[in-house]
Every structure is written in structure tokens, then in C-alpha cells.
Amino acid sequence: MVGGRYGKVKGFNFYVQKNERLKPFERKKLLEQSEILISNLIDEETKRKGSLENINKNITLLDSSYSDEELLETWNKIYDEYGNRFERFRTKWERDNLGTIKDFGDKKDESKSFNPLKINWIKNRKNKINISDLG
Helix, strand or coil, X not given: CCXXXXXXXXXXXXXXXXXXXXXXXXXXXXXXXXXXXXXXXXXXXXXXXXXXXXXXXXXXXXXXXXXXXXXXXXXXXXXXXXHHHCHHHHHHHHHHHHCCCCCCCCCCCCCCCCCCHXXXXXXXXXXXXXXXXXX
16 A cells, blocks of 8 residues: 555545544545546547547446545546646646646756656556566
8 A cells, every 4th residue: 555554545535544544534435526537538538549449447436335445546647647637636646647747947957967868767657567567
């Protein structure tokens, strides 16, 4: 899991509690707001690809019958792949995945420089299996 000790809902910055559940108002907010965001994404994909059958099957609405862990996992996969297409998350998604684009007028601040090769590194990193994934 990502973020916090028990997991984080990316974009929304909600954290799973010790009892492995989201707070009720956070769960409600995630379900309501993700429905709007994912519906818009599905509409855009349908317009681009011609029909609902042609879109990526990973794009699914969150189901209120899911456990909090399933909601977290499903949303985080969608956020990782499509977060840059959600207007409200675009800047954060880019910062988290690409780094901060450096203002080249400030030569002192090289720690935040943008590295175009980092995009390839991120893609390759996602495809590798982590030792922690083995059990």
C-alpha cells in the first residue's frame, strides 16, 4: 500500500485508519466525487475510441459494496493511470510522477530540476516487481 502506515487514497489524501477502514465521511466523499470524475473519464474515452467496448476495462466506477481496501486499490490504479486527466488532480499528479519543473532562472535550486529521463524511469519502475510484492 502507498502512503501512511495503512494506505492512502491518492489525490484525495485520505488515509486508512488502524482499523483498516476509511472514516465514514471520507468514504462517502470518495464514492461521490470519484463517480463524477470516472464518469467524465469514461465519456471522454468513449468519444475518443468510438464505443464503450473499446475503452480500457480498468476504468470502472467504484462500487459502494466494495470494502475500503478494494475502494483504495481500485481508485489508486485509476489515479495512477489517469490522474493527469482529472483537472483537480493534474498538478499534484504531475508533481508526484514527473517531479517539479525547474525555473531555470534560479541556478541555486538544482534539487527540484526536471529530468525528462525520469518519465522513462517511472514507466520502467512500474513494470518491475518489488521485493515487497513477493510476500
